Amino acid sequence: MTKKVIIIGAGVGGLSAGCYAQMSGFETEIFEMHNLPGGQCTSWKRGGYTFDGCIHHLAGCNPNFLLYKMWQEIGAFPTRSVLFPEHMCQVEDETGKRFNVYVDLERLEQEMKQLAPQDSSTIDAYIKAAKVFTTLDMLDMPMLDRAGFLKRFFKMATILKWGVLMSKFAQKFQNTYMCKVFPTIQYDWTETPLFVHLNMIGNCHSKNYGVPAGGSLEFAKAIEQRYKKLGGSINYNAKAEKILVENDKAVGIKLADGTEHRANTLISDVFAHSTIFSFLEGKYVDAKVNKQFAKPKDDIEMGLHVSLGLNRDLSKEPRALVLFLEKPVKIADKERTKLDLELFGYDPSLAPVGKSVLKVLLNTSFTYWRELHKNPERYNAQKQQIAQTVLKLLEKRFPRIQEQVEVTDVATTVTTEQFTGIDSTYDMNWGFSDTLNFMRGKPKTLPGLGGFFLVGRQAGLPGSAGQARNTIKKICSSEGVPFMPKTE
Numbered sequence: 001m002t003k004k005v006i007i008i009g010a011g012v013g014g015l016s017a018g019c020y021a022q023m024s025g026f027e028t029e030i031f032e033m034h035n036l037p038g039g040q041c042t043s044w045k046r047g048g049y050t051f052d053g054c055i056h057h058l059a060g061c062n063p064n065f066l067l068y069k070m071w072q073e074i075g076a077f078p079t080r081s082v083l084f085p086e087h088m089c090q091v092e093d094e095t096g097k098r099f100n101v102y103v104d105l106e107r108l109e110q111e112m113k114q115l116a117p118q119d120s121s122t123i124d125a126y127i128k129a130a131k132v133f134t135t136l137d138m139l140d141m142p143m144l145d146r147a148g149f150l151k152r153f154f155k156m157a158t159i160l161k162w163g164v165l166m167s168k169f170a171q172k173f174q175n176t177y178m179c180k181v182f183p184t185i186q187y188d189w190t191e192t193p194l195f196v197h198l199n200m201i202g203n204c205h206s207k208n209y210g211v212p213a214g215g216s217l218e219f220a221k222a223i224e225q226r227y228k229k230l231g232g233s234i235n236y237n238a239k240a241e242k243i244l245v246e247n248d249k250a251v252g253i254k255l256a257d258g259t260e261h262r263a264n265t266l267i268s269d270v271f272a273h274s275t276i277f278s279f280l281e282g283k284y285v286d287a288k289v290n291k292q293f294a295k296p297k298d299d300i301e302m303g304l305h306v307s308l309g310l311n312r313d314l315s316k317e318p319r320a321l322v323l324f325l326e327k328p329v330k331i332a333d334k335e336r337t338k339l340d341l342e343l344f345g346y347d348p349s350l351a352p353v354g355k356s357v358l359k360v361l362l363n364t365s366f367t368y369w370r371e372l373h374k375n376p377e378r379y380n381a382q383k384q385q386i387a388q389t390v391l392k393l394l395e396k397r398f399p400r401i402q403e404q405v406e407v408t409d410v411a412t413t414v415t416t417e418q419f420t421g422i423d424s425t426y427d428m429n430w431g432f433s434d435t436l437n438f439m440r441g442k443p444k445t446l447p448g449l450g451g452f453f454l455v456g457r458q459a460g461l462p463g464s465a466g467q468a469r470n471t472i473k474k475i476c477s478s479e480g481v482p483f484m485p486k487t488e
């Protein structure tokens, strides 16, 4: 008899699990609360413009790297085509002085040496380190076999020397401008380890990290199509409320409409906290799980999206901008000294001819928006106010932008919660081995519960899909059936 697998959630993790399970001969069914696939990997249309909510950089766009094979297996490539913008970003200080962070490392070296000639040796060391990652992708670990992982493990020991934070590394520059702008070049995450940035810029150089044209939802839909072609069944507007357990084994789910659905194995792609503490009522936890979810974090990076459809051609602009403001400005719950912009002029399919999408991304607090949302009038007024403030701030860099706006869209943490179920993030308190398992995309179970796996994560698409792949491999091995990944 064919064994049945139920998957809760049609994010990229859930869809990937579905694809690999179908390839290996299981009967599968996905239950998704929303009416679309993709989860966090999404975009939305407003008045002729497509506003994107996810992919800045997709790892695995180059056939010479391991992740490419995974995307091929699950049908994510080719969506339309992959784009490789020439900038990682451009930083501009209050005076308008610009640092072009090119992904071409020779060009970047020239730019940096022109801006900070006295820092030649620091720049040489930085470029040399980035070059290491032109042939090495830290995100491909879920695809490594045991021998590959051992090799990588020893390689990682040499990479850890670049664990210094971006802000700390910047202090090596004697040039005050470089000292100030350098920490912002990785999504303005000033306190992130340097190797995260080196990995990204090195892989952008080698065209292993790119952006699928057409937006994130198209990317997710391509995987959904592959799943359906493989014979998978997907139910939308189907919200799971409970995981049914008998004798400490997951046997099915109960939906919000009261129906029950049974299977031999259950996989949840839903944000881990909801799965563990809501669907399973916190019954399958130990000290480690409790510790991982002990500290909710109220702040979220990129939690507030101000998207603008502009009657303006941005095709000659860099793909991202960090703009230092002349003086701090309060936007929503925080004082801001910079604005982080994404400019989508590099993908003409997202806007009508000659027009473009521009987005400002801000970090924000869950509580702030949850409280505001209790009063819909104030919530909507605040969203409008934010859009106006942002537009005024952009006027200096983009003259006449206020007249050129055709569509405005502000998405908050409440929007994210409604569409994905994510209502907080957590300080995971992970030790070395947990971090390593996470990076390797090891299958995740809960203590004392059989027939059940968690997939998916907030840290990136390759991690979600890679963990799903490894989970199905593990299920195949326990069921004594061959794991059969294949391309179309």
Ligand SMILES: Cc1cc2nc3c(=O)[nH]c(=O)nc-3n(C[C@H](O)[C@H](O)[C@H](O)COP(=O)(O)OP(=O)(O)OC[C@H]3O[C@@H](n4cnc5c(N)ncnc54)[C@H](O)[C@@H]3O)c2cc1C
Pocket (backbone or CB within 6 Å): 008, 009, 010, 011, 012, 013, 014, 031, 032, 033, 034, 037, 038, 039, 040, 041, 053, 054, 055, 056, 057, 058, 059, 238, 239, 240, 241, 269, 270, 271, 302, 419, 420, 421, 455, 456, 457, 458, 459, 460, 461, 462, 464
């Ligand atoms: C702003 C932003 C930018 C990002 N940029 C990048 C990037 O550039 N590159 C990259 O690789 N990654 C990026 N990511 C991360 C990436 O989007 C996520 O890691 C990935 O999409 C997570 O997929 P998932 O399947 O694990 O989870 P999710 O996408 O969260 O999917 C979970 C699914 O479960 C569904 N669900 C929830 N509750 C229920 C329920 N009760 N019943 C049924 N279904 C339910 C949700 O609707 C959703 O579809 C970004 C994320 C964000 C938010």
